[in-house]
C-alpha cells in the first residue's frame with residue numbers, strides 16, 4: 001500500500017471523522033498539521049492540494065482526496081480488513097448507512113459550534129472547547145447571531161429526525177442485539193455520529209439533547225466509547241491542538 005498522508009487540523013470536526021476512520025481500520029498514516037487558524041490553508045502549497053482551502057485532505061501515493069465523507073469511502077476501500085465502514089449501497093443496510101451519513105454530514109456544524117460559543121445561554125454544561133480556538137472564531141458576533149438564529153430551529157428539527165431514526169437501532173445496542181447503530185459492525189454512520197456527539201459535548205450542549213431522561217440509549221452509546229482505544233487516541237489528538245498554538249506563539 002502507498003504511504004497515506006493526512007493534512008488535518010486537530011480541532012477540526014471533519015478532520016477528526018477521517019482520523020477516527022483510519023484508526024478504526026488500523027491504517028497507519030503520516031499526519032501533517034495545517035493550522036487553519038493561522039492561515040496555513042491559504043498557502044499556495046496547500047491550495048495546490050485542495051483549491052477549496054479546507055482540511056482534511058488525504059494523499060495516497062500521488063492521488064489527492066479532499067472531502068471527509070469521500071475520504072472515508074476511500075479508506076474503507078483501501079483495506080478490506082477491519083470493520084466494513086461503508087456497506088454496499090444496493091442492500092438495505094448500505095442505503096440506511098448512506099442516508100444516516102448524509103443526514104449527519106449536512107448538519108451545519110460550524111454554525112452550531114460558534115453559535116453556541118457566542119451564545120453561552122445555550123450551554124447546559126461546561127464548555128470544553130479549546131480556548132485558543134474560541135478566540136480564533138472566523139465568525140463575528142453579529143454574523144453568528146444572524147446565522148445562528150436562522151439555523152438553530154432547522155438544527156433542532158434535524159437532530160429530532162436523526163435521533164428518532166437511530167432510536168430503534170440504539171435500543172438494540174442496549175438490549176445487546178447490536179453494538180453499533182446498524183448492528184455488530186461499526187459503520188461510517190457511527191464515525192460521524194461519534195464525532196458529532198463529541199463536538200456537542202465539547203461546546204457544552206450534549207447534556208441538553210442527550211441525558212438520562214432524554215435519549216438515555218444514546219447516552220449509554222456515548223458513555224461506552226470512553227474506554228475504547230481509538231477514542232482515547234482521538235481525544236489525545238484533539239488535545240494536541242494547544243501545542244499548535246504554543247508553537248505559533250513561540251514563533252511570533
Ligand SMILES: N[C@@H](CCC(=O)N[C@@H](CS)C(=O)NCC(=O)O)C(=O)O
Pocket residue numbers: 012013014015036041053054055056066067068069138
Ligand atoms: N465538506 C468538507 C468541509 C471541510 C471543512 O469545512 N473544513 C474546515 C475545518 S473543519 C476548514 O478547513 N476550514 C478552512 C477555513 O475555515 O478557512 C469536508 O467534509 O471535508
